[in-house]
Amino acid sequence: MRLLNGLTHLAFTTLIFNIGVESAEDEKDYRGKFIGKLNTYDNQVSGDVYAVDQYTFLIAKFTYDGTGSDTFFWSGAASRPGPEGFIVPDEHGTTNVLSRYHNKDITINLPDRKKLTEIKWLSVYDISTQKAYGDVYIPEEFEPPKTQRISRFSKTSRGVSSDSIEIIDSKTIKIKGFSYDGSGKETYFWVGLGPQPSSKGNKVPDDKGYLDRLRKYDDETVILQLPGDLNIFQVDWLSVYDLETKQSFGSVIIPDNLNVPPSLVIVIPHKSSLPNCAQLHKDFQVNWEVFGPQITFELVGQIPKDYYMAFGFSGSTEKSQMIGADVTIAYIDGARGVAIDYNITAKSPCTKVLGRHKGVCKDLVVGGTDDIQFHTYSSTDGITSLTYRRSLISSDHGDQTFPGEETGPIYIIWALGRVDESKEPSFHDIYPKADVKLELGRKEAKKECFDFTRTNAAAVPPWRIDRISERTLRTFHATVGPSGGKKGYQGIARRTTTGLAWYINGFLIPELTMKRGLTYIFKVKGGNNPHSAEFYHPLIITDEPTGGYDRLTDDAQKTVRVLAGVEFSRRGQPRPTAAGPLCLAQHSDARDRRLDDDFSDFKRFNRTLVYKCDEGDAASLEVTPNSSWPDVVYYNSFTHPNMGWKIHIIDSFAKSGARQLAPVAILLAIVTITFRLY
Numbered sequence: 001m002r003l004l005n006g007l008t009h010l011a012f013t014t015l016i017f018n019i020g021v022e023s024a025e026d027e028k029d030y031r032g033k034f035i036g037k038l039n040t041y042d043n044q045v046s047g048d049v050y051a052v053d054q055y056t057f058l059i060a061k062f063t064y065d066g067t068g069s070d071t072f073f074w075s076g077a078a079s080r081p082g083p084e085g086f087i088v089p090d091e092h093g094t095t096n097v098l099s100r101y102h103n104k105d106i107t108i109n110l111p112d113r114k115k116l117t118e119i120k121w122l123s124v125y126d127i128s129t130q131k132a133y134g135d136v137y138i139p140e141e142f143e144p145p146k147t148q149r150i151s152r153f154s155k156t157s158r159g160v161s162s163d164s165i166e167i168i169d170s171k172t173i174k175i176k177g178f179s180y181d182g183s184g185k186e187t188y189f190w191v192g193l194g195p196q197p198s199s200k201g202n203k204v205p206d207d208k209g210y211l212d213r214l215r216k217y218d219d220e221t222v223i224l225q226l227p228g229d230l231n232i233f234q235v236d237w238l239s240v241y242d243l244e245t246k247q248s249f250g251s252v253i254i255p256d257n258l259n260v261p262p263s264l265v266i267v268i269p270h271k272s273s274l275p276n277c278a279q280l281h282k283d284f285q286v287n288w289e290v291f292g293p294q295i296t297f298e299l300v301g302q303i304p305k306d307y308y309m310a311f312g313f314s315g316s317t318e319k320s321q322m323i324g325a326d327v328t329i330a331y332i333d334g335a336r337g338v339a340i341d342y343n344i345t346a347k348s349p350c351t352k353v354l355g356r357h358k359g360v361c362k363d364l365v366v367g368g369t370d371d372i373q374f375h376t377y378s379s380t381d382g383i384t385s386l387t388y389r390r391s392l393i394s395s396d397h398g399d400q401t402f403p404g405e406e407t408g409p410i411y412i413i414w415a416l417g418r419v420d421e422s423k424e425p426s427f428h429d430i431y432p433k434a435d436v437k438l439e440l441g442r443k444e445a446k447k448e449c450f451d452f453t454r455t456n457a458a459a460v461p462p463w464r465i466d467r468i469s470e471r472t473l474r475t476f477h478a479t480v481g482p483s484g485g486k487k488g489y490q491g492i493a494r495r496t497t498t499g500l501a502w503y504i505n506g507f508l509i510p511e512l513t514m515k516r517g518l519t520y521i522f523k524v525k526g527g528n529n530p531h532s533a534e535f536y537h538p539l540i541i542t543d544e545p546t547g548g549y550d551r552l553t554d555d556a557q558k559t560v561r562v563l564a565g566v567e568f569s570r571r572g573q574p575r576p577t578a579a580g581p582l583c584l585a586q587h588s589d590a591r592d593r594r595l596d597d598d599f600s601d602f603k604r605f606n607r608t609l610v611y612k613c614d615e616g617d618a619a620s621l622e623v624t625p626n627s628s629w630p631d632v633v634y635y636n637s638f639t640h641p642n643m644g645w646k647i648h649i650i651d652s653f654a655k656s657g658a659r660q661l662a663p664v665a666i667l668l669a670i671v672t673i674t675f676r677l678y
Helices: 006-012 024-028 489-493 593-598 602-607 663-677
Strands: 033-037 046-051 056-064 071-076 086-088 101-109 121-126 131-137 165-169 172-180 187-192 202-204 217-225 237-242 247-253 266-268 276-281 284-291 294-301 307-313 326-333 336-344 351-353 356-358 360-362 373-380 383-391 410-419 425-430 436-438 452-454 475-482 500-504 511-515 520-524 539-542 562-564 566-568 574-576 583-587 609-613 619-623 632-637 646-650
Touching: 033 131, 046 131, 284 410, 294 307, 294 326, 307 383, 307 425, 326 383, 326 410, 336 373, 336 383, 475 609, 500 632, 539 619, 562 619, 602 609
Parallel strands: 475 520, 475 583, 511 646
Antiparallel strands: 033 046, 046 056, 056 101, 071 086, 071 121, 121 131, 165 172, 172 217, 187 202, 187 237, 237 247, 266 452, 276 284, 284 294, 294 383, 307 326, 307 410, 326 336, 336 360, 351 356, 373 383, 410 425, 410 436, 475 500, 520 619, 539 562, 539 632, 566 574, 583 609, 632 646
């Protein structure tokens, strides 16, 4: 049974468990179910052998001098090691003769899906001399570690319910059929010690790695990973717990001595010299120190090389708000670290609106000063760290004054995303939905962070690429909508996104096919209000994939061939010609766009969107490709980069290799989009 307090619990873990956990320290470094030590006969063979699961051994601190002539890992069902057996591939999956090992941890798998329950021993065996240099025997009625099913959430309220909960491994919990109404103000997944849930526990990142209060769940499968170096043997219960009311909305007891596989999660510690630390996401933390007239920040993230980290003061004193925020964008550019002062006036890339820059703009661009003093950076083992300083009080009108100790917690904003082709921040992939407050000026320093963890997650496959190449189709309806996460625009075009993309005939950035000599019309509803930094998108066609022609310098514009959608004044100034009223597809209030990757295809994703269309006729852009057009051109936005995709220009449909959408599918899509437009 579970013991009643943490001290007694830790004392109890000094006993020897039948699963090989021998101490509190061993609980941290759980390796699986202990089988035994290798018996040493010759050639300095030694090591501790564990069962990871029913197919896999872990040999810890394995040593072998490598002098055997025909030596392998060897196993079998005979009573003792001998010729009747089979080779077990090494840690690389090969059946090469074993080389030298010195105090090395290795994992080996039985071949042909053989199970530990089907064998009696594992040996380091030399076939030529038929001699075992070392071996270990599998105990009778040995049960290898496996996923364990425990109870479901009990004593529930606020709509909390679940099916039976599974402990996948020593750090992973799977909750099937999980529901929660989302009404708690400070509700989290929560684990701790003791006979029942209490406020003395640890917050567990949600299934997306966020530490925000829990969203609404409706009969969903949720997979949780215990944070840092915490594992299942160090907790007594899992709860859906509200810190504001100190109430458990549902909980489950974690049984003792669970025979589960060890986790494959890699724990990566990061030590900062700064005295304060706050964990903002499983993969992002901020450290800081106030000293004299300055504050030093260290942003630390487990991010890809082309990602940025954004952190700053909210644009509102009442909530976390992007508009009006004073933000630092930090990233590594090749062999140097970068931290730049930004001001946010619109949820868009930095764009000129009637002669003034609006959007996510550098302070220097909007007439301010860059008050960030970059200090140090590092990138080690996948963890990126950038340190910078800023003054507590700045003369820049775009910078916010640092709050004093008497102010208490303040609202901040943060985000992680990719740097685009121009080394500017693109739309963020990871960001909080709830308000975030930090007490930056606190008197007593606190480190409230945990170690980073990493799993070998599979790459996210993009949604299918839609192609429209119907030879009788001459009209395309162009509207705008959300870019669809990593499976949408980013996955299809393999480019960064501003968060919006073109929807052509109801499809997300389909590849179009046009025949030279034929005339086509684009009916454009991308926004015609030039005062809007976010929703002004005249359609253009050029010979390059990025778009955002209006953002380019004069020299950069000269390198782009504009094929349609732009006319030039006598002075050579570009003006868009295809700006129609806005028809915008949006996430409904009930949808969280951070969950876009949960959709298996665009069709299912599109069904959840709500269309809002302004009155007025669409702008018409008429194009007739000719022999001077390249074989591939691109439709895009005049104002923003990376919103559109390819147009294949062909001489004959018979020679077109593009996979076309069925005419019925196109007709249905056009009918649907027309219905939504009007």
